[in-house]
Amino acid sequence: MNKHLLKRLEQKEYVSGETLAKELNVSRTSIWKYIKSFEQKGYIFESKKNKGYRLIFRPDIPIAEEILPYIKTSIIGKKFYHFPSLPSTNSHAKELLKKDISEGCVIVTEEQMNGRGRKNRKWFSPKGGLWFSVILYPDIPPQKAMYVTMAASIAISIALKEICNINPEIKWPNDILLDGKKICGILTELDAEMDKINYSIIGIGLNVNNGIPSALNHSATSLKKFTGNEVSRVLLLRSILLHFDKIYQYIVCKDLDFIQKSWLSYANIIGKEICVHGEKETIKGRVSDIDENGCLFLSTNKGITHIVAGDIEYI
Known part of the structure:
Protein backbone atom coordinates (compact mmCIF):
# COMPACT_ATOMS: atom_id res chain seq x y z
CA MET A 1 0.00 0.00 0.00
CA ASN A 2 2.64 2.52 1.04
CA LYS A 3 4.33 2.01 -2.35
CA HIS A 4 1.55 4.14 -3.85
CA LEU A 5 1.18 6.65 -1.02
CA LEU A 6 4.03 8.91 -2.15
CA LYS A 7 2.78 9.01 -5.71
CA ARG A 8 -0.69 9.95 -4.50
CA LEU A 9 0.65 12.76 -2.29
CA GLU A 10 3.04 14.28 -4.83
CA GLN A 11 0.21 16.33 -6.32
CA LYS A 12 0.01 20.01 -5.32
CA GLU A 13 -3.44 19.62 -3.78
CA TYR A 14 -4.00 18.38 -0.25
CA VAL A 15 -5.43 14.88 0.16
CA SER A 16 -7.35 14.07 3.31
CA GLY A 17 -6.47 11.12 5.50
CA GLU A 18 -10.00 9.82 5.00
CA THR A 19 -9.66 9.91 1.21
CA LEU A 20 -6.26 8.20 1.34
CA ALA A 21 -7.62 5.53 3.66
CA LYS A 22 -10.52 4.79 1.30
CA GLU A 23 -8.38 4.78 -1.85
CA LEU A 24 -5.72 2.54 -0.33
CA ASN A 25 -8.15 0.41 1.68
CA VAL A 26 -6.51 0.95 5.07
CA SER A 27 -7.33 2.81 8.27
CA ARG A 28 -6.57 6.50 8.82
CA THR A 29 -4.25 5.42 11.62
CA SER A 30 -2.26 3.37 9.09
CA ILE A 31 -1.98 6.42 6.83
CA TRP A 32 -0.63 8.47 9.74
CA LYS A 33 1.90 5.74 10.59
CA TYR A 34 3.09 5.49 6.98
CA ILE A 35 3.58 9.25 6.77
CA LYS A 36 5.57 9.21 10.01
CA SER A 37 7.77 6.41 8.64
CA PHE A 38 8.50 8.48 5.53
CA GLU A 39 9.30 11.52 7.66
CA GLN A 40 11.93 9.47 9.46
CA LYS A 41 13.59 8.92 6.07
CA GLY A 42 13.74 12.65 5.36
CA TYR A 43 10.44 13.29 3.55
CA ILE A 44 8.57 16.45 4.49
CA PHE A 45 4.78 16.64 4.42
CA GLU A 46 2.54 19.62 5.02
CA SER A 47 -0.68 18.92 6.88
CA LYS A 48 -3.65 21.21 7.43
CA LYS A 49 -6.75 20.60 9.45
CA ASN A 50 -9.79 19.80 7.30
CA LYS A 51 -7.56 19.62 4.21
CA GLY A 52 -5.18 16.73 4.74
CA TYR A 53 -1.63 16.10 3.61
CA ARG A 54 0.61 16.99 0.73
CA LEU A 55 4.24 16.14 0.00
CA ILE A 56 6.53 19.19 -0.18
CA PHE A 57 10.02 17.61 -0.12
CA ARG A 58 11.35 14.22 -1.11
CA PRO A 59 14.99 13.18 -0.58
CA ASP A 60 16.85 11.36 -3.34
CA ILE A 61 16.60 7.89 -1.83
CA PRO A 62 16.08 4.92 -4.20
CA ILE A 63 13.55 3.05 -2.06
CA ASN A 268 32.69 0.60 -30.50
CA ILE A 269 35.53 -1.87 -30.01
CA ILE A 270 35.86 -3.49 -33.45
CA GLY A 271 39.07 -2.29 -35.10
CA LYS A 272 40.54 -0.86 -31.90
CA GLU A 273 44.15 -1.52 -30.95
CA ILE A 274 44.30 -2.87 -27.41
CA CYS A 275 46.47 -4.57 -24.81
CA VAL A 276 44.89 -7.47 -22.96
CA HIS A 277 46.37 -8.07 -19.53
CA GLY A 278 45.75 -11.69 -18.57
CA GLU A 279 46.85 -13.62 -15.51
CA LYS A 280 49.98 -14.94 -17.22
CA GLU A 281 50.68 -12.65 -20.17
CA THR A 282 49.89 -9.40 -21.95
CA ILE A 283 48.79 -9.57 -25.57
CA LYS A 284 48.67 -6.67 -28.03
CA GLY A 285 46.54 -6.62 -31.14
CA ARG A 286 43.54 -5.27 -33.02
CA VAL A 287 40.02 -6.41 -32.22
CA SER A 288 38.65 -8.07 -35.35
CA ASP A 289 35.34 -9.40 -34.02
CA ILE A 290 33.46 -10.83 -31.04
CA ASP A 291 32.12 -14.37 -31.03
CA GLU A 292 28.66 -15.68 -30.21
CA ASN A 293 29.58 -15.84 -26.52
CA GLY A 294 30.80 -12.24 -26.26
CA CYS A 295 34.50 -13.11 -26.32
CA LEU A 296 37.03 -11.19 -28.44
CA PHE A 297 38.95 -12.17 -31.55
CA LEU A 298 42.27 -10.34 -31.47
CA SER A 299 44.44 -10.00 -34.57
CA THR A 300 48.10 -10.14 -33.47
CA ASN A 301 51.45 -10.54 -35.21
CA LYS A 302 51.12 -14.26 -34.48
CA GLY A 303 47.64 -14.62 -35.93
CA ILE A 304 44.14 -14.57 -34.45
CA THR A 305 43.89 -15.01 -30.68
CA HIS A 306 40.66 -15.79 -28.87
CA ILE A 307 40.27 -13.69 -25.69
CA VAL A 308 37.87 -15.07 -23.10
CA ALA A 309 38.87 -12.93 -20.11
CA GLY A 310 41.27 -10.19 -19.09
CA ASP A 311 41.64 -6.46 -18.54
CA ILE A 312 41.93 -4.41 -21.70
CA GLU A 313 43.74 -1.14 -22.28
CA TYR A 314 43.29 0.96 -25.40
CA ILE A 315 46.52 1.79 -27.23
Whole structure:
Protein backbone atom coordinates (compact mmCIF):
# COMPACT_ATOMS: atom_id res chain seq x y z
CA MET A 1 0.00 0.00 0.00
CA ASN A 2 2.64 2.52 1.04
CA LYS A 3 4.33 2.01 -2.35
CA HIS A 4 1.55 4.14 -3.85
CA LEU A 5 1.18 6.65 -1.02
CA LEU A 6 4.03 8.91 -2.15
CA LYS A 7 2.78 9.01 -5.71
CA ARG A 8 -0.69 9.95 -4.50
CA LEU A 9 0.65 12.76 -2.29
CA GLU A 10 3.04 14.28 -4.83
CA GLN A 11 0.21 16.33 -6.32
CA LYS A 12 0.01 20.01 -5.32
CA GLU A 13 -3.44 19.62 -3.78
CA TYR A 14 -4.00 18.38 -0.25
CA VAL A 15 -5.43 14.88 0.16
CA SER A 16 -7.35 14.07 3.31
CA GLY A 17 -6.47 11.12 5.50
CA GLU A 18 -10.00 9.82 5.00
CA THR A 19 -9.66 9.91 1.21
CA LEU A 20 -6.26 8.20 1.34
CA ALA A 21 -7.62 5.53 3.66
CA LYS A 22 -10.52 4.79 1.30
CA GLU A 23 -8.38 4.78 -1.85
CA LEU A 24 -5.72 2.54 -0.33
CA ASN A 25 -8.15 0.41 1.68
CA VAL A 26 -6.51 0.95 5.07
CA SER A 27 -7.33 2.81 8.27
CA ARG A 28 -6.57 6.50 8.82
CA THR A 29 -4.25 5.42 11.62
CA SER A 30 -2.26 3.37 9.09
CA ILE A 31 -1.98 6.42 6.83
CA TRP A 32 -0.63 8.47 9.74
CA LYS A 33 1.90 5.74 10.59
CA TYR A 34 3.09 5.49 6.98
CA ILE A 35 3.58 9.25 6.77
CA LYS A 36 5.57 9.21 10.01
CA SER A 37 7.77 6.41 8.64
CA PHE A 38 8.50 8.48 5.53
CA GLU A 39 9.30 11.52 7.66
CA GLN A 40 11.93 9.47 9.46
CA LYS A 41 13.59 8.92 6.07
CA GLY A 42 13.74 12.65 5.36
CA TYR A 43 10.44 13.29 3.55
CA ILE A 44 8.57 16.45 4.49
CA PHE A 45 4.78 16.64 4.42
CA GLU A 46 2.54 19.62 5.02
CA SER A 47 -0.68 18.92 6.88
CA LYS A 48 -3.65 21.21 7.43
CA LYS A 49 -6.75 20.60 9.45
CA ASN A 50 -9.79 19.80 7.30
CA LYS A 51 -7.56 19.62 4.21
CA GLY A 52 -5.18 16.73 4.74
CA TYR A 53 -1.63 16.10 3.61
CA ARG A 54 0.61 16.99 0.73
CA LEU A 55 4.24 16.14 0.00
CA ILE A 56 6.53 19.19 -0.18
CA PHE A 57 10.02 17.61 -0.12
CA ARG A 58 11.35 14.22 -1.11
CA PRO A 59 14.99 13.18 -0.58
CA ASP A 60 16.85 11.36 -3.34
CA ILE A 61 16.60 7.89 -1.83
CA PRO A 62 16.08 4.92 -4.20
CA ILE A 63 13.55 3.05 -2.06
CA ALA A 64 10.83 0.78 -3.45
CA GLU A 65 8.17 3.49 -3.01
CA GLU A 66 10.14 5.80 -5.32
CA ILE A 67 10.84 3.18 -7.98
CA LEU A 68 8.17 0.51 -8.43
CA PRO A 69 5.01 2.66 -8.85
CA TYR A 70 6.72 4.57 -11.67
CA ILE A 71 7.87 1.71 -13.89
CA LYS A 72 6.08 -1.20 -15.53
CA THR A 73 8.30 -4.27 -15.77
CA SER A 74 7.72 -7.95 -16.46
CA ILE A 75 10.50 -9.46 -14.36
CA ILE A 76 12.93 -7.00 -12.82
CA GLY A 77 11.76 -5.30 -9.64
CA LYS A 78 9.09 -7.79 -8.62
CA LYS A 79 10.84 -7.89 -5.25
CA PHE A 80 12.76 -4.87 -3.99
CA TYR A 81 14.97 -4.37 -0.93
CA HIS A 82 16.65 -1.16 0.21
CA PHE A 83 19.23 -0.97 3.00
CA PRO A 84 21.11 1.92 4.63
CA SER A 85 24.30 -0.13 4.50
CA LEU A 86 25.48 -3.60 3.45
CA PRO A 87 28.83 -5.34 3.21
CA SER A 88 27.97 -6.09 -0.45
CA THR A 89 24.72 -6.28 -2.42
CA ASN A 90 25.98 -9.36 -4.28
CA SER A 91 26.76 -11.08 -0.99
CA HIS A 92 23.30 -10.23 0.32
CA ALA A 93 21.78 -11.59 -2.89
CA LYS A 94 23.53 -14.91 -2.23
CA GLU A 95 21.99 -15.00 1.23
CA LEU A 96 18.54 -14.38 -0.25
CA LEU A 97 19.10 -17.20 -2.74
CA LYS A 98 19.22 -19.66 0.14
CA LYS A 99 15.46 -19.03 0.30
CA ASP A 100 12.91 -19.24 -2.48
CA ILE A 101 13.44 -15.82 -4.05
CA SER A 102 11.64 -14.69 -7.20
CA GLU A 103 13.49 -13.76 -10.37
CA GLY A 104 14.10 -10.05 -10.80
CA CYS A 105 14.71 -9.31 -7.12
CA VAL A 106 16.58 -6.00 -6.68
CA ILE A 107 18.83 -5.24 -3.70
CA VAL A 108 19.90 -1.60 -3.23
CA THR A 109 22.09 -0.08 -0.54
CA GLU A 110 23.18 3.46 0.30
CA GLU A 111 26.75 2.29 0.86
CA GLN A 112 28.79 -0.90 0.67
CA MET A 113 31.36 -1.58 3.35
CA ASN A 114 33.03 -4.34 1.35
CA GLY A 115 32.13 -3.59 -2.26
CA ARG A 116 34.09 -5.58 -4.81
CA GLY A 117 34.65 -5.87 -8.51
CA ARG A 118 36.18 -8.47 -10.79
CA LYS A 119 39.07 -10.52 -9.37
CA ASN A 120 37.87 -9.52 -5.89
CA ARG A 121 39.18 -5.97 -6.30
CA LYS A 122 37.86 -3.48 -3.74
CA TRP A 123 35.13 -1.19 -5.09
CA PHE A 124 34.83 2.16 -3.33
CA SER A 125 31.10 2.46 -2.56
CA PRO A 126 30.25 5.47 -0.34
CA LYS A 127 26.93 7.24 0.06
CA GLY A 128 25.79 9.11 -3.03
CA GLY A 129 26.31 6.36 -5.58
CA LEU A 130 24.03 3.64 -6.92
CA TRP A 131 25.02 0.25 -5.56
CA PHE A 132 22.62 -2.56 -6.38
CA SER A 133 22.24 -6.15 -7.52
CA VAL A 134 19.62 -7.99 -9.56
CA ILE A 135 18.91 -11.73 -9.25
CA LEU A 136 18.06 -13.47 -12.52
CA TYR A 137 17.52 -17.04 -13.73
CA PRO A 138 18.50 -16.83 -17.41
CA ASP A 139 17.58 -19.90 -19.44
CA ILE A 140 20.74 -19.86 -21.56
CA PRO A 141 23.90 -22.03 -21.59
CA PRO A 142 26.61 -20.98 -19.10
CA GLN A 143 29.01 -20.09 -21.92
CA LYS A 144 26.56 -17.37 -22.98
CA ALA A 145 26.33 -15.81 -19.50
CA MET A 146 28.17 -12.76 -20.85
CA TYR A 147 24.91 -11.71 -22.53
CA VAL A 148 23.36 -10.90 -19.16
CA THR A 149 26.24 -8.52 -18.44
CA MET A 150 25.84 -7.09 -21.94
CA ALA A 151 22.12 -6.50 -21.36
CA ALA A 152 22.86 -4.65 -18.12
CA SER A 153 25.53 -2.46 -19.72
CA ILE A 154 23.21 -1.54 -22.60
CA ALA A 155 20.43 -0.61 -20.15
CA ILE A 156 22.80 1.58 -18.11
CA SER A 157 24.08 3.29 -21.26
CA ILE A 158 20.55 4.04 -22.44
CA ALA A 159 19.60 5.39 -19.00
CA LEU A 160 22.66 7.65 -18.84
CA LYS A 161 21.72 9.15 -22.19
CA GLU A 162 18.07 9.47 -21.18
CA ILE A 163 18.59 11.04 -17.74
CA CYS A 164 21.91 12.89 -18.14
CA ASN A 165 22.09 13.46 -21.92
CA ILE A 166 25.59 11.99 -22.07
CA ASN A 167 27.10 9.37 -24.36
CA PRO A 168 28.93 6.64 -22.43
CA GLU A 169 31.13 3.95 -23.92
CA ILE A 170 31.06 0.31 -22.90
CA LYS A 171 34.50 -1.17 -22.25
CA TRP A 172 34.80 -4.93 -22.58
CA PRO A 173 34.00 -6.91 -20.57
CA ASN A 174 32.14 -5.04 -17.83
CA ASP A 175 32.93 -1.32 -17.49
CA ILE A 176 31.21 1.85 -18.65
CA LEU A 177 33.34 4.91 -19.39
CA LEU A 178 32.91 8.65 -19.82
CA ASP A 179 35.77 10.28 -21.73
CA GLY A 180 37.95 7.27 -20.94
CA LYS A 181 37.24 7.29 -17.20
CA LYS A 182 35.30 4.60 -15.37
CA ILE A 183 31.81 5.61 -14.28
CA CYS A 184 30.33 2.16 -13.71
CA GLY A 185 31.38 -1.42 -13.13
CA ILE A 186 29.34 -4.61 -13.42
CA LEU A 187 30.15 -7.77 -11.48
CA THR A 188 28.21 -10.82 -12.67
CA GLU A 189 28.39 -13.88 -10.46
CA LEU A 190 26.63 -17.12 -11.27
CA ASP A 191 26.04 -20.67 -10.16
CA ALA A 192 25.92 -23.09 -13.06
CA GLU A 193 26.06 -26.70 -14.13
CA MET A 194 27.41 -28.00 -17.43
CA ASP A 195 24.40 -26.91 -19.46
CA LYS A 196 22.36 -24.75 -17.09
CA ILE A 197 22.65 -21.49 -15.16
CA ASN A 198 21.03 -21.91 -11.76
CA TYR A 199 21.20 -18.20 -11.00
CA SER A 200 22.99 -15.05 -12.08
CA ILE A 201 23.63 -12.08 -9.79
CA ILE A 202 24.31 -8.84 -11.63
CA GLY A 203 26.03 -6.39 -9.30
CA ILE A 204 26.17 -2.78 -10.50
CA GLY A 205 28.25 0.03 -9.04
CA LEU A 206 27.56 3.45 -10.56
CA ASN A 207 29.33 6.62 -9.42
CA VAL A 208 26.56 9.22 -9.26
CA ASN A 209 26.98 11.99 -6.66
CA ASN A 210 29.67 10.33 -4.55
CA GLY A 211 33.21 11.60 -4.27
CA ILE A 212 36.13 9.87 -5.98
CA PRO A 213 39.36 9.16 -4.02
CA SER A 214 42.25 11.29 -5.26
CA ALA A 215 44.21 8.13 -6.06
CA LEU A 216 41.52 7.20 -8.62
CA ASN A 217 41.00 10.62 -10.24
CA HIS A 218 43.08 9.60 -13.28
CA SER A 219 40.92 6.55 -14.00
CA ALA A 220 37.45 7.14 -12.52
CA THR A 221 34.80 9.84 -12.42
CA SER A 222 31.25 10.41 -11.19
CA LEU A 223 28.18 11.81 -12.90
CA LYS A 224 28.23 14.84 -10.62
CA LYS A 225 31.86 15.54 -11.45
CA PHE A 226 31.36 14.94 -15.16
CA THR A 227 28.16 16.97 -15.59
CA GLY A 228 28.77 19.57 -12.88
CA ASN A 229 25.36 18.87 -11.36
CA GLU A 230 23.72 16.57 -8.84
CA VAL A 231 21.98 13.70 -10.62
CA SER A 232 18.79 12.08 -9.33
CA ARG A 233 19.59 8.53 -8.30
CA VAL A 234 15.88 7.79 -8.17
CA LEU A 235 15.27 8.79 -11.80
CA LEU A 236 18.41 6.98 -12.89
CA LEU A 237 17.52 3.71 -11.16
CA ARG A 238 13.98 3.83 -12.54
CA SER A 239 15.38 4.17 -16.05
CA ILE A 240 18.04 1.47 -15.62
CA LEU A 241 15.59 -1.12 -14.27
CA LEU A 242 12.97 -0.31 -16.91
CA HIS A 243 15.43 -0.69 -19.80
CA PHE A 244 17.16 -3.70 -18.25
CA ASP A 245 13.78 -5.44 -18.05
CA LYS A 246 13.04 -4.65 -21.70
CA ILE A 247 16.43 -5.86 -22.93
CA TYR A 248 16.34 -8.96 -20.74
CA GLN A 249 13.24 -10.04 -22.68
CA TYR A 250 15.55 -10.72 -25.63
CA ILE A 251 17.42 -13.23 -23.46
CA VAL A 252 14.11 -14.78 -22.42
CA CYS A 253 13.17 -15.06 -26.11
CA LYS A 254 16.69 -16.32 -27.03
CA ASP A 255 17.27 -13.38 -29.42
CA LEU A 256 20.93 -12.92 -28.48
CA ASP A 257 21.87 -11.39 -31.84
CA PHE A 258 19.92 -8.25 -30.95
CA ILE A 259 21.83 -7.88 -27.69
CA GLN A 260 25.19 -8.37 -29.41
CA LYS A 261 24.42 -5.76 -32.06
CA SER A 262 23.15 -3.27 -29.47
CA TRP A 263 26.19 -3.87 -27.28
CA LEU A 264 28.57 -3.30 -30.20
CA SER A 265 26.91 0.04 -30.98
CA TYR A 266 27.91 1.26 -27.50
CA ALA A 267 31.22 -0.58 -27.19
CA ASN A 268 32.69 0.60 -30.50
CA ILE A 269 35.53 -1.87 -30.01
CA ILE A 270 35.86 -3.49 -33.45
CA GLY A 271 39.07 -2.29 -35.10
CA LYS A 272 40.54 -0.86 -31.90
CA GLU A 273 44.15 -1.52 -30.95
CA ILE A 274 44.30 -2.87 -27.41
CA CYS A 275 46.47 -4.57 -24.81
CA VAL A 276 44.89 -7.47 -22.96
CA HIS A 277 46.37 -8.07 -19.53
CA GLY A 278 45.75 -11.69 -18.57
CA GLU A 279 46.85 -13.62 -15.51
CA LYS A 280 49.98 -14.94 -17.22
CA GLU A 281 50.68 -12.65 -20.17
CA THR A 282 49.89 -9.40 -21.95
CA ILE A 283 48.79 -9.57 -25.57
CA LYS A 284 48.67 -6.67 -28.03
CA GLY A 285 46.54 -6.62 -31.14
CA ARG A 286 43.54 -5.27 -33.02
CA VAL A 287 40.02 -6.41 -32.22
CA SER A 288 38.65 -8.07 -35.35
CA ASP A 289 35.34 -9.40 -34.02
CA ILE A 290 33.46 -10.83 -31.04
CA ASP A 291 32.12 -14.37 -31.03
CA GLU A 292 28.66 -15.68 -30.21
CA ASN A 293 29.58 -15.84 -26.52
CA GLY A 294 30.80 -12.24 -26.26
CA CYS A 295 34.50 -13.11 -26.32
CA LEU A 296 37.03 -11.19 -28.44
CA PHE A 297 38.95 -12.17 -31.55
CA LEU A 298 42.27 -10.34 -31.47
CA SER A 299 44.44 -10.00 -34.57
CA THR A 300 48.10 -10.14 -33.47
CA ASN A 301 51.45 -10.54 -35.21
CA LYS A 302 51.12 -14.26 -34.48
CA GLY A 303 47.64 -14.62 -35.93
CA ILE A 304 44.14 -14.57 -34.45
CA THR A 305 43.89 -15.01 -30.68
CA HIS A 306 40.66 -15.79 -28.87
CA ILE A 307 40.27 -13.69 -25.69
CA VAL A 308 37.87 -15.07 -23.10
CA ALA A 309 38.87 -12.93 -20.11
CA GLY A 310 41.27 -10.19 -19.09
CA ASP A 311 41.64 -6.46 -18.54
CA ILE A 312 41.93 -4.41 -21.70
CA GLU A 313 43.74 -1.14 -22.28
CA TYR A 314 43.29 0.96 -25.40
CA ILE A 315 46.52 1.79 -27.23
